[in-house]
Amino acid sequence: MNWSKLIKRVLEIEVNLVEIRRSKTAFWKCNTITYVVMFLALLEHAMYKISTIMKVMSDFNESRLSDNVLEKYFSSWAPFIFDLTSYSLWKSIIFMIANTQATFAWDITDVMIMCVSVYLTSYFQDFNGIINKQYNSMSWEKLRVLYSHLVALVKEINSRFCYLILLSFFTNLFFICLQLFNTINYGIPRQSNNGDRNLKNSIHSTVHLFYYLYSFVFLIIRTTLVCLLAANVHKAAQEPMFVVGYVPASEYTLEVQRFNRQIRYTTTALSGVYFYVTRSTLLHVIGTIITYELVLLQFNIDNEDDADLNYNGTLSNYTKIKF
Secondary structure: OOHHHHHHHHHHHHHOOHHHOOOOOHHHHHHHHHHHHHHHHHHHHHHHHHHHHHHHHHHOOOOOOOHHHHHHHHHHHOHHHHOOOOOOHHHHHHHHHHHHHHHHHHHHHHHHHHHHHHHHHHHHHHHHHHHHHHOOOOOHHHHHHHHHHHHHHHHHHHHHHHHHHHHHHHHHHHHHHHHHHHHHHHHOOOEOOOOOEOOOOOOOOHHHHHHHHHHHHHHHHHHHHHHHHHHHHHHHHHOHHHHHHOOOHHHOOHHHHHHHHHHHHOOOOOEOOOOEOOHHHHHHHHHHHHHHHHHHHHHHHHHHHHHHHHHHHHHHHHHHHHO
16 A cells, blocks of 8 residues: 555645535544553453463463463464464563554554544534535536546545455454354353353453453444444435435536436445445444354364264264273
């Protein structure tokens, strides 16, 4: 993504939209979104580290944090590194920094999409405020040209952000399914067919449970905000259609007709390459999550049933041989 070219092109379009710019809250909203989301992401990351270290201490019966605990923590956390090379503290620090950067890169992607959505929506809200109050004093041709500049602004930004939106949606969808499955599977022990309580996946500590719940809720809220804020661009871009619908027949000129057709037949929205982000997209995401979660839970139940059958079959064969 060439940011300099994108900024240059956006500035060229903004010059044509100076006369409709009224909103002064977009900058404040973007800063608030950035600070709040990144702080909550930092809190989630810290809780993950604490809960994982506590789990290692519990597994190895360690009562306090020590070099031995850190070695076991990093060795179990990154076996794909320390199975190939010897453990050392400096290697662990480098890997931890890289992992933290990757974690926050995921969060900042969602933040960028939310901020861009707020920015674009604010322009359409300014335009809608003008067309609602002043369409009699401003020519329809001028309004249509201004709307065309707004459409060009959305398409220019979307051409650079569509791949980030696609990555964000699929990543969030994957981790929502994973976190929901882990929360249900770890937090709710089930009675297996052989009558024994299955505690293999139970939560090791209250901190671990709290982390899973917090992480899941934070992920749901963040994904919902991304969907709703991005969908607001499409919603705000469609609002002039209602104003055009109330234009009297005596004033319904060719320019009004062209403007109406442009709004109706031009899809002005952010996209994820293969789909447009609208309000209905959130419903599709919810339906997809429910579908995949039911499939994951069913596979897990089937695997446990197969394990119980194998266990009972082995025990039966052993009994026959013994007697």
